[in-house]
Amino acid sequence: MRKILIIGLSNIDIITSCTTYPQEDTDEKCEGIYIQRGGNASNNCTILSQLGKSCEFLGSLGQDWIGTLIAKDLDQLHIDSKNCPIYDQTYNSPSSVVIINTTDGTRTIRHYNPGFPELTCAYFENKINKKTIANYSWIHFEGRRKNLDEIFKMICYTLINQKPSSTIFPFTPFISVEVEKPSDLTWPHFSTLNINLYFIGKDYAKYRGFSNMNETVTILYHEMLNKSLKTMLDHDPIIISTWGELGSCALLSTSQSDTLSSHYSIIECPPIHALSVNKPLDTLGAGDAFIAAFIHSLHSFEELQQNDDPKWLKFIQDANNLSERIAYDSKTTVQINHNTKVKIVKICLDYANYIAGLKCAHIGLTNLNIPISFKQSF
Numbered sequence: 001m002r003k004i005l006i007i008g009l010s011n012i013d014i015i016t017s018c019t020t021y022p023q024e025d026t027d028e029k030c031e032g033i034y035i036q037r038g039g040n041a042s043n044n045c046t047i048l049s050q051l052g053k054s055c056e057f058l059g060s061l062g063q064d065w066i067g068t069l070i071a072k073d074l075d076q077l078h079i080d081s082k083n084c085p086i087y088d089q090t091y092n093s094p095s096s097v098v099i100i101n102t103t104d105g106t107r108t109i110r111h112y113n114p115g116f117p118e119l120t121c122a123y124f125e126n127k128i129n130k131k132t133i134a135n136y137s138w139i140h141f142e143g144r145r146k147n148l149d150e151i152f153k154m155i156c157y158t159l160i161n162q163k164p165s166s167t168i169f170p171f172t173p174f175i176s177v178e179v180e181k182p183s184d185l186t187w188p189h190f191s192t193l194n195i196n197l198y199f200i201g202k203d204y205a206k207y208r209g210f211s212n213m214n215e216t217v218t219i220l221y222h223e224m225l226n227k228s229l230k231t232m233l234d235h236d237p238i239i240i241s242t243w244g245e246l247g248s249c250a251l252l253s254t255s256q257s258d259t260l261s262s263h264y265s266i267i268e269c270p271p272i273h274a275l276s277v278n279k280p281l282d283t284l285g286a287g288d289a290f291i292a293a294f295i296h297s298l299h300s301f302e303e304l305q306q307n308d309d310p311k312w313l314k315f316i317q318d319a320n321n322l323s324e325r326i327a328y329d330s331k332t333t334v335q336i337n338h339n340t341k342v343k344i345v346k347i348c349l350d351y352a353n354y355i356a357g358l359k360c361a362h363i364g365l366t367n368l369n370i371p372i373s374f375k376q377s378f
């Protein structure tokens with residue numbers, strides 16, 4: 001089975017949970033202090049591994065006490081980190097101090113990274129070469145501001161080595177990128193590349209002055225179109241905006257070669273709060289959980305399709321309104337039209353919202369107690 005590769009940061013989070021956000025210059029008791037592995041990419045892996053997906057983490061690791069702790073924890077969750085560059089004890093691994101307010105679940109993060117070396121494209125090309133890249137069906141990049149030029153080059157290298165696919169992935173490995181932190185450079189860099197899927201975080205959307213998720217995906221889509229100097233985006237990207245407690249939304253672009261134009265559909269999903277718990281306790285890593293669950297869900301559709309699984313055939317038959325005979329005879333050659341893709345992405349968004357909601361009602365990112373029926377995404 002081909003793997004999912006997640007590229008980005010792993011750090012530790014030193015967490016203090018309090019019932020109210022502390023006042024400056026006071027001395028009070030808190031509810032708990034604990035340490036957990038963090039960093040967006042590393043958090044994506046934590047969730048993917050609990051959803052039963054075989055995933056690999058690629059990012060710089062240290063050998064100081066923080067690095068040792070991270071490596072041990074990745075191992076414990078069976079997250080493959082064999083290709084990570086390892087730096088000796090003289091380098092300080094990154095860490096964050098986080099205050100979680102358990103009354104409303106907010107998380108306040110102060111990140112510290114005293115110049116820990118970042119992953120380079122030269123290293124990436126050496127480890128994930130033209131041959132081994134075929135072992136991955138999906139490569140996800142955390143769009144880190146600090147390492148933008150190298151990430152840009154790694155995506156270009158992956159794009160050059162992508163192969164066309166006849167599944168719901170137009171190309172393989174499928175490429176996604178996260179644009180989360182406020183920056184003037186991330187989106188202008190990534191929007192010029194034929195990336196298949198963009199995850200736009202609320203912090204970035206707010207920084208750009210967008211007031212909701214629909215506006216976010218629409219404006220960003222038109223920016224891409226204008227910049228391409230073409231009338232259509234022929235790689236049909238998906239743009240997803242997440243907006244915390246308000247849910248998420250996806251824009252699916254579709255290029256039409258007859259009219260040389262691009263159209264799009266927007267799918268909005270309200271949040272689905274986890275089970276009976278309706279109060280968020282801890283939102284640290286909820287966005288990372290969303291991304292991991294979306295990847296899991298879309299990837300599962302693709303795997304079922306690859307395997308001509310009866311579940312997939314039934315789904316495609318219902319979605320395309322085909323008669324049973326046509327669906328079963330023509331198997332994967334059945335065209336997946338835009339409307340079917342819209343249905344698939346809607347299921348994936350609902351699923352990702354559900355898992356992110358489950359995470360918010362739970363302290364930490366491990367032992368999420370995902371109901372067995374939910375480990376499969378449809």
Ligand code: FRU
Pocket residue numbers: 011012013037038039040041043095096109111284285286287288
């Ligand atoms: C949450 C998180 C934390 C980490 C911080 C880094 O999304 O990944 O685990 O400390 O963001 O910015």
